[in-house]
Amino acid sequence: MGKEKKGIRLEHISKIYQDPKTKKDFYAVKDVSLDIEPGSFVTLLGPSGCGKTTVLRMIAGFESPDEGEIYLAGEPINALTPNKRDTAMVFQSYALLPHYNIFDNVAYGLRLRKLDKDTIRTKVTDILKLVGLEGMEARMTNQLSGGQQQRVALARALVLEPGVLLFDEPLSNLDAKLRVTMRTEIRRIQQEAGITAVYVTHDQSEAMAIADKIIIMQGGVVSQAGTPREIYYTPNDEFVADFIGEANFLKGKLLNLDGNEGEIDINGTAIRISGISKRETGSECTLVLRPESADLSDEGGLPCEVILSCFMGSYQYYHVKIGDQTVKITVFNPKNKKIYDVGERACVIFDSENVHVL
Amino acid sequence: MAKKQSAALDRKKFLADPVMVTTIVVLIAFLALFILYPLAILLVDSFITEEGVGLSIFRRVMGMPNFRKAITNTLKVGFFVGIASTLIGLLFAYVEEYVKLRTRFLSGIFKVVSMLPVVSPPFVLSLSMIMLFGKAGILTRYILHIYDNNVYGFWGIAVVQTMTFFPVCYMMLKGLLKNIDPSLEEAARDMGASRWKVFMTVTLPLILPGLGNAFLVTFIESIADFANPMIIGGSYDTLATTIYLQITGAYDKEGASAMAVVLLCITLVMFVVQKFYLEAKSTATLSGKASRQRMLVKERSVTLPLSILCSVMAVFVIMMYICVPFGALFKTWGYDFHLTTKWFTQVFTKYKGFKAFKDSFILSLIASPITALISMVISYLVVKRKFKGKGFIEAVSMLAMAVPGTVLGIGYIRGFSAGVFRTGFLQGLYGTGAILVIVFVVRSLPTGTRSGISALRQIDKSIEESAYDMGADSLTVFMTVTLPLIRDSFLSGLVTAFVRSITAISAIILLVTPQYLLITVQINEFAEKGSYGIACAFATILIAITYGAVLIMNLIISRFGAGRMIKEEN
Numbered sequence: 001m002g003k004e005k006k007g008i009r010l011e012h013i014s015k016i017y018q019d020p021k022t023k024k025d026f027y028a029v030k031d032v033s034l035d036i037e038p039g040s041f042v043t044l045l046g047p048s049g050c051g052k053t054t055v056l057r058m059i060a061g062f063e064s065p066d067e068g069e070i071y072l073a074g075e076p077i078n079a080l081t082p083n084k085r086d087t088a089m090v091f092q093s094y095a096l097l098p099h100y101n102i103f104d105n106v107a108y109g110l111r112l113r114k115l116d117k118d119t120i121r122t123k124v125t126d127i128l129k130l131v132g133l134e135g136m137e138a139r140m141t142n143q144l145s146g147g148q149q150q151r152v153a154l155a156r157a158l159v160l161e162p163g164v165l166l167f168d169e170p171l172s173n174l175d176a177k178l179r180v181t182m183r184t185e186i187r188r189i190q191q192e193a194g195i196t197a198v199y200v201t202h203d204q205s206e207a208m209a210i211a212d213k214i215i216i217m218q219g220g221v222v223s224q225a226g227t228p229r230e231i232y233y234t235p236n237d238e239f240v241a242d243f244i245g246e247a248n249f250l251k252g253k254l255l256n257l258d259g260n261e262g263e264i265d266i267n268g269t270a271i272r273i274s275g276i277s278k279r280e281t282g283s284e285c286t287l288v289l290r291p292e293s294a295d296l297s298d299e300g301g302l303p304c305e306v307i308l309s310c311f312m313g314s315y316q317y318y319h320v321k322i323g324d325q326t327v328k329i330t331v332f333n334p335k336n337k338k339i340y341d342v343g344e345r346a347c348v349i350f351d352s353e354n355v356h357v358l
Numbered sequence: 359m360a361k362k363q364s365a366a367l368d369r370k371k372f373l374a375d376p377v378m379v380t381t382i383v384v385l386i387a388f389l390a391l392f393i394l395y396p397l398a399i400l401l402v403d404s405f406i407t408e409e410g411v412g413l414s415i416f417r418r419v420m421g422m423p424n425f426r427k428a429i430t431n432t433l434k435v436g437f438f439v440g441i442a443s444t445l446i447g448l449l450f451a452y453v454e455e456y457v458k459l460r461t462r463f464l465s466g467i468f469k470v471v472s473m474l475p476v477v478s479p480p481f482v483l484s485l486s487m488i489m490l491f492g493k494a495g496i497l498t499r500y501i502l503h504i505y506d507n508n509v510y511g512f513w514g515i516a517v518v519q520t521m522t523f524f525p526v527c528y529m530m531l532k533g534l535l536k537n538i539d540p541s542l543e544e545a546a547r548d549m550g551a552s553r554w555k556v557f558m559t560v561t562l563p564l565i566l567p568g569l570g571n572a573f574l575v576t577f578i579e580s581i582a583d584f585a586n587p588m589i590i591g592g593s594y595d596t597l598a599t600t601i602y603l604q605i606t607g608a609y610d611k612e613g614a615s616a617m618a619v620v621l622l623c624i625t626l627v628m629f630v631v632q633k634f635y636l637e638a639k640s641t642a643t644l645s646g647k648a649s650r651q652r653m654l655v656k657e658r659s660v661t662l663p664l665s666i667l668c669s670v671m672a673v674f675v676i677m678m679y680i681c682v683p684f685g686a687l688f689k690t691w692g693y694d695f696h697l698t699t700k701w702f703t704q705v706f707t708k709y710k711g712f713k714a715f716k717d718s719f720i721l722s723l724i725a726s727p728i729t730a731l732i733s734m735v736i737s738y739l740v741v742k743r744k745f746k747g748k749g750f751i752e753a754v755s756m757l758a759m760a761v762p763g764t765v766l767g768i769g770y771i772r773g774f775s776a777g778v779f780r781t782g783f784l785q786g787l788y789g790t791g792a793i794l795v796i797v798f799v800v801r802s803l804p805t806g807t808r809s810g811i812s813a814l815r816q817i818d819k820s821i822e823e824s825a826y827d828m829g830a831d832s833l834t835v836f837m838t839v840t841l842p843l844i845r846d847s848f849l850s851g852l853v854t855a856f857v858r859s860i861t862a863i864s865a866i867i868l869l870v871t872p873q874y875l876l877i878t879v880q881i882n883e884f885a886e887k888g889s890y891g892i893a894c895a896f897a898t899i900l901i902a903i904t905y906g907a908v909l910i911m912n913l914i915i916s917r918f919g920a921g922r923m924i925k926e927e928n
Contacts (some may be wrong), residue, residue, distance in 0.1 A: 015364070062368035079370045083829045095824035099842045108838075109828035153824075160828060240448060 005038035005196055006073040006086065006163030008059060028054050030220040031067070036164075036198060036213075038073075042189055043199040046217035047243070052200045053168055055217070059198060060166055061085045073163060074226075088157035089166040092173065094149045096141040102128070102152050103137035109160045127159040131191060149176045154186065158193060165190065167199040171206065179203075183210050191306075191310035204244050208232070216240050218282050230269040232290075234356050241288045241358075248327045250287040250355075257281055264357070269302050269321035273352045286358040291330040293354035296320070296340055300350035306340045320348060372745055377833040381735060386747055389754040389787055392800050395778065396769025397622065404616035405774050415616045426619060428600040429580035432581045432621075435596060440517040440577035444569055446520065446671065447527025447808065453664050454528075455535040458654035462798055467672040472525040474679050476811040477904040479878055481520045481585035484719055485885055486681035488590060489691055491892075510592025518586050521675050524577050527572040532825055535561075537678035540652040553655065566739065567639035574632035578625050582762030584864035585878075589885045595622045598764040598864065605768060605868065608806075618765040629760035658876040682901070685894035709884075709892060714875040715899065721791055721874070722859035725798035729855035732799065732846055733806030739839050740807075741814040742822060743832075759804035762863025770797065789871045797866060798859035806851035807860065813847035814840070829919055857904045 015029040029051040036042050044052035057071060061082035061347055069076050077085055086110075096105050103124055110120045126137075128134050131151040134204060148172060168180045170186070171179045187210050190197045201207050201336035207214050208228045215225040224236040238249055252266040254276070261274045264285060279285070296306075296318060304327065308319035316334035318326050329350060331337060340346050373379060404415050419425050438849050453459070454468055476540075490497045491509045498507040538561065546556045584598040591599060601621065605614035655661060689696045705711035733755075740744070740752045774793065777785035787793045817840075825839045841848060863878040870879055884893040 061371070062823060062826075064364040066362070078367055079374075081371045081374055081831075082823070082826045083831055084374075087827070089824065089827045091824055093817060093818050093820050095820035097821060097825065097839055108825065108830075112829045112834065119713070156824075156828070255413040339904045 004163060005194060006036040007196065007259070008034070008036040008164055008198065009069070009071040009074075010034040010055070010059075012067045012136055013058060013070065015051070015058060015063060016066045022126050027057070029115045032217075032220075032222055032318075033068075034215060034222070034225070036196060038196055039194055041187065041197045041199065041210060042213045042215060043211040044215050044217060045201055045204060045207040045243070046223075048202060051220040052202075052217050055197060056089075056166055056168055056200045059164070060087050060089050065296045086163035087166055088162035088164075089168060090150075090153045090157050090170045092169045094153040094173075096152055096156075097148055098141055100141070101137065101201050102133065102139050102141065102144075102184070103140065106156045106159050107151055109156065113160075116342055123159055124155075127155045130158070130192070131155045131185075146174050147182060150174065151185075154189065158189065158195070161195075163196065164271065165195050165197045167197065167201075169200055171201070171203075178208065180209075186210065204291040208244070214244075215231055216243060218243075235288060235358070237306055238288075239358060241356075246291050246328060248289040248291065249358075250289055250322070250325060250327065252287060254279060254281050254283050254285050266302055267325070271302070271352065273355060273357060275353070276357045288356040288358060289327065289350060290354070291328045292332065292352065294327070294329045294348050294350045295331055296329060296338075297349045298347045300337075301347040304346055304348050306342055306344050306346060309340055309342050311339075320346065322348060323325075359380050366746070371849055375832050377831065378743075379477055380722050382739065382745060382751075383746060385732070385735065385739070386752060389751060390434075390527060392796055393754050393758050393761070396773040397757075398624070399430070399773040399779075400615045400618050400765070400769050402823065403612055405617050407612070415612050416620075419613045419616045419620075421444060422613075424595060425600060425860060427511070428595045428597050428617075428622070428862045430499035430595055431512070432596040432598075433624075434467055435515050435519065435587075436577045436581040438516045439523060440573040441578040442516070442520040443524040443527045443576040444531075446524040447572060448531050448565075448569065449664075450524070450528040450672075451488060451535050452670055453668050454532055455659050456655055457664055458656045459665060462634050464672075466527075467669070467676065471672045472529055473908075474523050474675070475525050478901050479585075479897060479904075480522070480583065480863060480883065481589050481882065482499050482516070482682050482901070483522050483678055484586045484880075485685065485890060485893055486678040487514060487518050489681055489685050489890060490678065494617065494691060494693065506590075510590055510748060511594040513595070514590035514592070515587050515594065518590055519580050519583060519650065521678065522583075522586070523576040526579070527576060530572045530575070531565065531568060534565045535920065538564055540753075544653070553660070565637050571636040573626050578632070579758065581621070582625060582864070584762075584764050584867070585882060588882060597624075598762060602770060602824065611772060618768045621762055622760075622765045624761045625762055625765075626757075633756065640780070671850040679901075681895050683898040685890055686898050688891070691890050691894075702899075704892060705895045705899070707881065710875055711880075711896065711899075713902070714877045714880050714896070717791075717874045718860050718877045718900075719793050719903070722856050724800060725795045725802070725859045726852050726855035729799045729802045729806055729859075730793070730848055730851040732812045733803055733851055733855075734844065735836075736803075736807045737810030737814050737844075739875055741811055742819065743841070755803055755807050758800055759808075762799060763862070763866075764868070766797065766800065767865035767868030789873070791874060793869060794866060794874065794876075797869060798855070798862060800901065801865060802858040806852055808849055809854075810844060812837065812904075813844040817843050838885040849911060849915055851874040853907050856907050860904060861900065870891050 010032055013029060013032045014027055016025050017028045018025050020253065021186050021284050032055060034071070043064045044055055050070075054063060061077070061080055069078055071077065072086060073074050086171050095106065100108065106124045106127060107120050110123060115123075123342070124137070125134070128137065131154055133148065133151050133155065136148070141152065144152065153170070167186070171182050174182060199210060210227060213225065214228055214231050216223045216231065218239055224231055224240045231240060231244050235244065241247040241249070250266055252264040255263040255265050255270055257276060257279070261272065263270045263272055264287065264289070276285070304320040304322045304323050306318055306320050308317070310317040311334070315330045315332045316337070316339060317343075318331070318340065320329060320331040329348065405411055405413070407414055449469060454465065459465060487509055489495060491507055492498065493507060495503065495507065496508070498504045531679065542564070543556050543560050546560045547553075581597065584602065587594070587596040587599045589601070595603070597617065599623065601614050601617045604610050604617060637701060686699050686701045687693055688694065688700075689698045689700070736751060736755050739748060770793065772782060774788045776781045821843070822835050824840055825835045830838065861878060866876060867879050867882065870876055877896055881893050881896045882899070884890075884896065
């Protein structure tokens with residue numbers, strides 16, 4: 001399926017809005033350049049108001065960029081209206097047509113394309129099978145559960161075999177469990193259909209689970225773009241590190257640097273770390289340490305004091321103090337491990353490959 | 359930071375949609391030509407004389423004692439009716455929302471009372487007022503034995519208008535009271551306030567802007583009302599009737615134009631205050647939904663007097679309406695109470711009743727789908743689309759709400775009798791059925807637009823966007839998504855337009871030519887002549903028609919309307 005996988009390129013896209021209160025113009029999206037490869041699954045991730053939905057709506061054609069050009073399969077599409085673009089969108093509210101049943105909802109776009117009745121019937125039936133709604137063609141949309149409505153919205157977009165599938169926070173109205181099921185579903189269907197997908201979400205675990213590539217946005221600009229692994233392990237800055245997963249930021253001072261390996265002083269203890277980008281000795285640096293990458297031990301590493309110790313079942317959760325810095329630590333499978341109590345002294349240990357220096 | 363590119367792109371996208379562009383251009387032309395232009399020509403007429411631009415015409419009309427009197431008369435009536443209607447409306451609304459009624463009877467008659475003014479022609483109450491309280495009035499002459507009671511004048515107009523307009527206030531205030539969160543009042547009760555104290559310190563302050571709003575709405579209705587002052591005003595002339603007489607009697611077109619400008623200014627000022635100050639405020643203070651059901655007042659000391667008071671008033675109003683069909687059944691009202699069908703027969707044999715009903719019916723029937731469609735298109739454009747000229751469309755269609763029918767009528771006479779700007783362009787329109795249809799459309803447009811806008815605001819924007827995204831152009835989106843989703847509003851707009859048109863009189867009476875016989879104009883004529891039997895017979899048939907139309911609409915909505923979809927959900 002899928003006539004043709006299409007790539008999207010955004011070149012220096014900006015969108016200016018006016019603040020309704022102060023009447024001042026501001027950049028909702030600023031100088032965003034992206035290259036989305038055909039057939040890939042890309043998520044735009046960021047807190048609300050970061051401009052991710054605006055980017056998506058500019059790709060769909062609902063908003064016009066103030067600067068830059070958007071290309072779909074190499075063709076500039078800035079001046080095209082949404083109905084003339086080879087994109088199909090799955091809306092946050094699903095936006096199913098409430099006066100139509102499932103079949104008519106899915107067939108809507110096909111009918112606009114003036115396909116004959118038999119083709120429409122076959123296509124709709126096939127796509128409903130793909131999303132797991134076979135036999136429900138005659139149901140009205142208000143007789144469906146949230147998850148089912150979501151599937152109709154997806155089917156309705158997929159059936160048009162668009163060059164690009166756009167998702168605007170499609171799972172935010174579902175309960176937590178269904179969200180996990182649906183995101184796996186969406187990923188499966190996207191892979192089966194082999195379609196390019198751009199997916200907006202503010203949920204980092206959703207983004208990690210579903211995407212080939214994550215684009216993190218903040219304040220209208222792209223903070224970092226990369227695979228989920230790259231973003232998790234080598235975040236560009238504190239914002240990205242904090243937004244994706246949990247992170248500790250350990251402040252230290254670079255003592256010496258040889259190539260990309262060097263020693264950093266943290267609260268009086270020097271530790272060897274590799275993968276440090278070039279900078280002057282003596283400069284301040286921040287280490288990103290994921291809670292699950294650290295452990296507590298009686299000796300070695302960074303001396304600390306336990307200030308919180310919680311049994312969470314699958315892991316023991318600690319807050320420890322290294323000097324005046326608080327560090328979160330999760331120790332998995334704690335059953336056969338030593339449990340440190342509040343007030344005890346311990347040492348934070350970690351592999352030097354597991355920290356990332358900003 | 360320049361928004362140039364997006365503006366240019368939006369324009370490009372917009373122009374790629376010829377149906378939309380055409381619709382907007384036609385719509386703007388229509389509004390400009392049939393709402394703005396007639397008002398503009400009134401200004402031109404009243405400021406420009408042979409000697410040039412000046413206030414000489416205004417000075418002349420202000421010099422007329424009867425005009426100055428008309429201004430004070432109108433304002434007096436307006437204030438009285440505004441206050442009285444608001445208070446009675448508040449009483450009814452409060453009883454409905456706060457008081458535990460012992461029988462369903464009262465809420466039943468409340469419904470009837472709020473329904474009656476909608477389906478009846480505007481001057482029905484004046485007729486029955488005269489028949490009940492006039493010189494030959496049943497109540498005054500036969501029960502109270504007063505033989506020279508004068509119902510004509512201030513009190514006649516004031517009472518009749520209050521009874522006509524208070525249901526509007528009742529409906530408005532009922533909606534507001536419903537939205538007050540009962541826990542606010544319970545909190546005050548809990549802190550030790552008595553019911554009266556709660557009403558004065560919590561409930562009343564919350565709905566104060568709403569009361570102001572209701573007052574201004576009725577005030578505007580009252581001063582724009584033409585039919586009631588015409589029939590029951592006697593020598594007590596209001597602005598609307600004075601303007602009418604100035605052009606039909608004195609044939610002073612410039613003077614009438616200047617007077618119309620004065621009336622328009624009063625309504626416009628009130629309208630602006632109501633629209634931009636009070637309406638925003640009254641919804642802002644009460645935007646929340648009631649968290650749960652209100653504990654109703656059960657004490658008999660409160661419920662009994664309030665329900666009796668409301669019942670008496672409601673029954674009185676209903677009686678006034680019932681009086682009209684009875685008036686058509688007696689030989690000579692007030693003197694000879696033998697039953698007869700001669701008035702109904704005369705309507706059709708002697709007074710060309712069939713033609714009158716046919717003309718009114720057909721013209722209204724043509725006007726109502728046009729009105730409904732245009733108002734839905736305007737609502738769609740205003741709520742869902744962004745384009746240059748949207749502000750104009752919104753403003754002008756709102757402006758139509760504030761224009762009294764008489765003012766519009768004078769504007770049409772001055773604007774179209776010699777063609778647009780007296781060039782002869784569109785002169786052919788004047789005196790035809792087409793211009794009557796246009797007046798019907800313009801007069802009903804604001805109501806339809808308002809209901810369309812509120813219906814559309816409730817529809818998630820992304821539903822239309824999704825259709826657009828799937829490849830539909832704006833016309834397809836409008837026809838396959840928007841219109842089906844607001845079909846209730848469309849259907850009720852259809853009937854409201856029909857009812858408003860067939861019962862309209864103020865603008866129409868100035869524009870109708872002998873070629874067309876309209877029922878309302880006939881009723882007005884016979885009522886003025888004192889032929890109450892004939893007037894009542896006409897009015898009865900008219901009420902039957904409009905009531906029938908409303909019934910059919912309700913039937914259609916419950917069978918095919920969007921309400922059915924919501925029911926299925928539950």
